Amino acid sequence: MSAGCIVLASASPRRRRLLAEMGVTFEVVVPQVVEVHYLDDLHGSVRENAALKCEWCRQRHPKATILAADTGIEFEGRTIMKPDSREEAAAFLRMFSGHSHTVMTGVALHVPGREIRLHVESSWVQFRALSDEVIEAYIEKVNPLDRAGAYDINECGEMIVAGHRGSYTNIVGLPVEVVAGWLGVGS
Secondary structure, eight states, X not given: OOOOOEEEEOOOHHHHHHHHHTTOOEXXXXXXXXXXXXXTOHHHHHHHHHHHHHHHHHHHOTTSOEEEEEEEEEETTEEEOOOSSXXXXXXXXXXXXTOEEEEEXXXXXXXXXXXXXXXXXXXXXXXXXXXXXXXXXXXXHSOGGGSGGGOOTTSSGGGTEEEEESOHHHHHTXXXXXXXXXXXXXX
């Protein structure tokens, strides 16, 4: 499949940036869906949310190629999504301090005339031990409210992240390796 114009079903500026860096021409449509959050099943949550977003756009743009994604964090068996407040963001960062967690992104691709493709990518992240001062400084530099787990590895990540394994772009919010393969473009 060639990478013609597609619909990116996402409000995420990080996903827009990653797709643009791949050289893909796209239009953004923000799906209006009620996301699911299964507290003990992140894999199911991100997979279903990506499918919901893709289907919402497919119904409105049936002739378009649609790419949708959803990212969350699994920490000690619990699903962690976006924080609702700066206080909750600080609590998430305190919780992650000195520990590791898994970042999962569910990705859905609809090409007209084909079945929807679904994939969940997982990456591992190790946090540094964080003081309250570092947490506050990080929250001042990075808006934590529109990011799963209240952080962005790509924006001041060196302040809080000690290391990672797996797809870096998955941690950012879109596993470029998978999407590039689906779209037939170089990553």
